[in-house]
Amino acid sequence: MSSKSSIISQIKNLNMEEKPLPEIPDFEVAANLEEAFAQSLAGNKGQVVSKDELEALIAASDFKKIYSSSPLFDAYSNCELPAHPAEFADLDLAILEGQVASAENGAIWLDESNLGIRAIPFITSHLVILIRGEAIVGNMHEAYQKIGSAHSGFGAFIAGPSKTADIEQSLVVGAHGAMSLRVVIL
Amino acid sequence: MSHPANATAFLKDQSRAKWHDETLWIVRQKRDQTIHAIPEWEKLRDLASQIKEHTLSKLDFYLEELEKNASANGIKVHWAENAEEHNEIVGRILEEKNCKAIVKSKSILTEECHLNPYLESKGIEVVDTDLGERIIQFLKQPPSHIVMPAIHLKKRDISDIFHEKLHTEKGNEDPVYLTHAARLHLRSKFLEAKVAITGVNFAVAETGEFVVCTNEGNADMGVHLADTHIACMGIEKLIPRRKDLGVFLRLLARSATGQSITNYNSHFRSPAPGKELHLILVNNGRTKQLAREKFRNSLKCIRCGACMNTCPIYRRSGGFSYGSTVPGPIGSILSPGIDLKKYSTLPFASTLCGSCSDVCPVKINIHEQLYEWRQEITKAHGTSAKGLSMQLANGIFKSPLAYKLSGKMMRAALKNLPESIIYNPLNVWGKSRNLPETPAESFKDWYKKNRK
């Protein structure tokens, strides 16, 4: 017998009584979603910045390799998507558009249509995500309602920069992935 | 395997044991703070528990749904009855790819299956990429906690091992410096690896996808750079619908560390163009646990670690004292199901205070199951399994005179013991507990005097 049929038949043989699957109700959400989102993001070590602040930051920094998938920041983009993600190992800044954001925890949904290549938000040294104000919802339930189950091979809720606390519980930002996350609310 | 013996070894280094206890308690307190910001917390726990209960009651159906939908998405689905078969499947894929080095993100299941030694015996280099996991891998130790694998180590230990392995500055204990040294080291591994292995936090039957949650982004760095992604999951990791993830993602990180969510929550549904995605569904005793009605609930566990952080025994005895892949309260329910004899002391490593059940995001009745196991073990092993305290108590309860005397003696002693003895470092219980006020007389004496 294959392992599959063995596992399935072991479960079937238990003749378990079916337990009900609950519906997920609506829950109350914050009054000011943008404010709550900014606060949650800060809790995850991310930061909401204005478009002007971001532009000033890029002007003042020495980011050499910048990729933007957003027409809004086209002028800064100085490279194309590579054939292999390893070629983006020296990417300094990526500017991507997010689809939905949840105010209760700062998580922003991006899927393949926003990414170009899946590795971008992780391999870049610094990450910027743009999100429309109307796309901020109260909590994760509303976020999943909005994204539905439209097919994308890959999607992620990104809520902050790469971080770790594995050394004596001291929080360090920039473990493997992006060392900062800035969000511009449009 | 004896928990009391192992715990005694851990408690030899008093200052480290105290630090371990206090650090985990801080994590527990962070959990408390964040859940207070969520008015519907209890409702979420109920929902999570019910969703898991429903899934377990139709697990065969949902597993087949998952396979059907994942296959349609282009994921190659494999089934493994036990750890050996799981390892063989991984080994076969690596052989096909002619792959000699892999990167792996934290996965308790691969730990349970002893995948690393298996692959290493075949000459394959395995690099654990979670920082905590990498540290203990250098030290050839298993994780001592399921969420914070290196929680038993101090900066000094990590500085020493990094100096040896990564040539960091001797004596530099700065966590930022050490983390960035690991970042550089691991980046080169990510860029080289052709195959990446991850665990699975949740698999969704409806969409045929699975979700991996990390704070470091190490799972994503691995899989997006490699050509082949192998994901390994226990069959209990399943949930029915995508929207159920909303419930679990709200609970997981808050329960684990007090964060509102992990920073990276990646949903894998199809392989990237030109790449391969494998999903291994592993039983390894889970159907047996499912058959034990009293312990079925333990399969709801989402591995948040909250029960460990809150457990007065875990905090004071360290993860290694449990001698099992999953330590702490939940491990003490899961492990006896695997080997009752070997793990017979674990269900006794509990005060039965119920704190584990109180914090569990999926409402597993952990302390009740521990009590159930005690009875099973006592039945199976006779009195030999009872701890010394049980025997002592037994002796006292058997003799009415001894019982009366012991009460009198305790009342006198507790009143007169100087604080320095009660809160002595050797008395680990006194450290975080106040002793109750002792009554002037026993209930028996009171009853004698006051009854008409």
Ligand code: SF4
């Ligand atoms: S038993 Fe509950 S508290 Fe413990 S790790 Fe599992 S889900 Fe978390």
